[in-house]
Amino acid sequence: MLERRIKRMEEVLKKRQKDLVLFIERVRNQHNFSALIRTAEAVGIMDIYYSYEEGKKASINEAITIGAHQWVFIHEVSDPVKVLKEFRDKGFQIVVTWLGVDTLDFREVDYTKPTVIVVGNEVEGVSKELLPFATHKIKIPMVGMVQSLNVSVATGVILYEAYRQREKAGLYEEPQLTRQEIKEILYKWGYENVLKSKARSRAKI
């Protein structure tokens, strides 16, 4: 049983996309925040960054993530500009969702390149101060009466386009993580799981 689980974790880690990152800017609703984490994990994202406004931090709803938050690294960020600058300096393209003018259709971007996808607040969208870092500003076309999608829905659409392109390019076939990285994460995941199951069995006594 344990062996099968470890094998599964290893298979998952072999498909993790180190160079595909989700940046969640000031999303407030815990349902949205949790759904974003769940979808990101499903396409093999390993690192999720998020920022929030003072006193408006979204929390994780485990009924919505159904555990996905345990299998990704979630980084809280106080200075989004600094983090995006660092990614840009490392050669990542910064793809910012933007509902204003001067945008590309989201399908026109090459997501096989190292990419950070930035999604924004439910009311205000992505902050204007992040726009200078955008390699591309993207929009999902819409022809209905409403002018935006729910943030977790929009992110799902974009991430699955990234997944489609990366799968086609064979990026899920060869592990991006080194053997040492896989070993270290497996140890961490395995250890945390043992601790959790011990806590569960103690709670039943």
Ligand SMILES: C[S@@+](CC[C@H](N)C(=O)[O-])C[C@H]1O[C@@H](n2cnc3c(N)ncnc32)[C@H](O)[C@@H]1O
């Ligand atoms: C409800 S929207 C924000 C609406 C806000 N009034 C604006 O102008 O950005 C919340 C987030 O969902 C994503 N989003 C929603 N609709 C989108 C679309 N059609 N294309 C790209 N992203 C979208 C973006 O990340 C956006 O910041």
